[in-house]
Amino acid sequence: MVAIKAHEAERSLARLDPAWRLILIYGPDAGLVSERAAGLARASVDDPQDAFQLVRMDGDAVASDPLKLADEANTIGLFGGRRAIRVSPTSKPLLPALAPLLATPSQDALVIVEAGDLQRNNPVRTACEKAKTALAVPCYGDAARDLGSIIDDMVRGAGKSIDRTTRDHLTGLLGGDRQTSRREIEKLLLYVGTDPAVQVEHVDAIVGDTAQREQAMLVDAVFAGKLPVLDLAQAKLSSEGLDPGVMLGAVLRQAITLLKARQSIDAGRGVRDVVATMRLPYPRIATTEAALNAWTSAKLSEAVGLLGNAVLATRQNAEMGRAVATRALWTLARLGRAARAE
Secondary structure (H helix, E strand, C coil): CCECCHHHHHHHHHCCCCCCCEEEEECCCHHHHHHHHHHHHHHCCCCCCCCCCEEEECHHHHHHCCHHHHHHHCCCCCCCCCEEEEECCCCCCCHHHHHHHHHCCCCCEEEEEECCCCCCCCHHHHHHHHCCCEEEEECCCCCHHHHHHHHHHHHHHCCCEECHHHHHHHHHHCCCCHHHHHHHHHHHHHHHCCCCEECHHHHHHHCCCHHHHHHHHHHHHHHHCCHHHHHHHHHHHHHCCCCHHHHHHHHHHHHHHHHHHHHHHHCCCCHHHHHHCCCCCHHHHHHHHHHHHHCCHHHHHHHHHHHHHHHHHHHHCHHHHHHHHHHHHHHHHHHHHHHHHC
16 A cells, blocks of 8 residues: 655655556645646656657546556657656546556556545545555645745745745745745745845735735634634724625635535544645634634534624614624624633
8 A cells, every 4th residue: 555644745756666657646735736746747757848758648538538548658659768647637537547557557657647635535546545556645735844945945046035034924924725825936036126135025015915814813813712812803904994794704704614614524524634625824724723623513503694694784784883793703702712612
């Protein structure tokens, strides 16, 4: 059985066992899946620009004609050399196309299969994890340590410097998707221009959104039961002119998101697996996990109902909007505090 943990992925791909002839790269972080597949494909051939050495195949086409992949994998190159086949993600059943290669691996080509978030019992994931000649590589959202390394590499590559405080600040604003994070860092470096170092001011101007952070702080405070934090966030947002209905709407969206996630957990999925699919900024990962551990589906359903009524009330009577929002948010925050205490 060849199944590895997410933190072992980079090391395993860098030191690929020659016995592994089919590599399944899957997970909720589509950017990381694509990045790892592309890197492995380039490293597996002598010339990545040679279409005979690096073959790209559409996942939907492979699923529609299962023999197509085996035929390509067993084709011997006219000029010899190493070959790799990269199969793009598909929502169609792919196991019939992979089964022949798992039973009789290609000796000429390395087959790299990209996939989305596959559950533990997914047939493709199960088959690859059980096969001795295949490797299943999970890709989840970047942790703070991973993001820090990416930031350092990209900043250094641009000939700039960044201090630890600024890097930590930037890390907190980036999400869990690898490609999205890289685009944000690239945009930041363009903004820095000829300045020799990346400063907090640069980050706040390009990546940071103070209003969004304060709104996220309010939302998380409600479900964590942190009344002082909620009071501070609500006061700041109100002073900036944010409509009470908008505040309630943000909390309502989070309640619905948490309810769906909690229902998935009730059905058997792990909390961390569910949160990994949300692509949250790093600081919100822990708060969301804590909320899902504290709140039950029944309590979240109650929260959705309460918030829905509050939003309607603010629309019907704008003058009472702030009072209605405050009452609803504090009621939920008290429920959140009680939930964490249980």
